[in-house]
Amino acid sequence: MEVSLLRSVVDRPLAVRLRRFVLVGAVAAGIQTVLLAAFVALGLNYLVGATVAIEITIVFQYFLNNAWTFGERSNDSRRAFLRGLVTTNVVRGSAIPLQLGVLYALVEWVGPLSPLAEWAGPLWVLVANGVAILVSGVYRYVLDSRFTWGA
Numbered sequence: 001m002e003v004s005l006l007r008s009v010v011d012r013p014l015a016v017r018l019r020r021f022v023l024v025g026a027v028a029a030g031i032q033t034v035l036l037a038a039f040v041a042l043g044l045n046y047l048v049g050a051t052v053a054i055e056i057t058i059v060f061q062y063f064l065n066n067a068w069t070f071g072e073r074s075n076d077s078r079r080a081f082l083r084g085l086v087t088t089n090v091v092r093g094s095a096i097p098l099q100l101g102v103l104y105a106l107v108e109w110v111g112p113l114s115p116l117a118e119w120a121g122p123l124w125v126l127v128a129n130g131v132a133i134l135v136s137g138v139y140r141y142v143l144d145s146r147f148t149w150g151a
Helices: 002-010 013-041 046-069 078-093 094-112 117-147
Strands: none
Touching: 013 046, 013 117, 046 078, 046 094, 046 117, 078 117, 094 117
């Protein structure tokens, strides 16, 4: 009886959609981290690099989420697809200051005081970026699911 109850909760559309959103987000976080590392290695300021990496992954995530996460509500026509792309950029773009603020606070304020940051050295920017992605992820899911796909 408990197994069937658990299965009914886990297999609900919202649970499936949330798992897919998290998986797409995890892949995008990996891509964003690699891009940020490359930009910083090329000498770009970490906040500028993070902004560019975030925008690239916003577009990447829109394609995957539209096709897979919100497939039953996907924006199929050209007009709907472009409208959704603009909407997700506005929605997710509104999370950029939140993500960059957390990243800045962790690098500039927490970093100098943290033994973990000292241990991580130059990789601390990437660790801080991962935390910033998690913090802004909930915000992005709530707004994106509501405004981009009307879920």
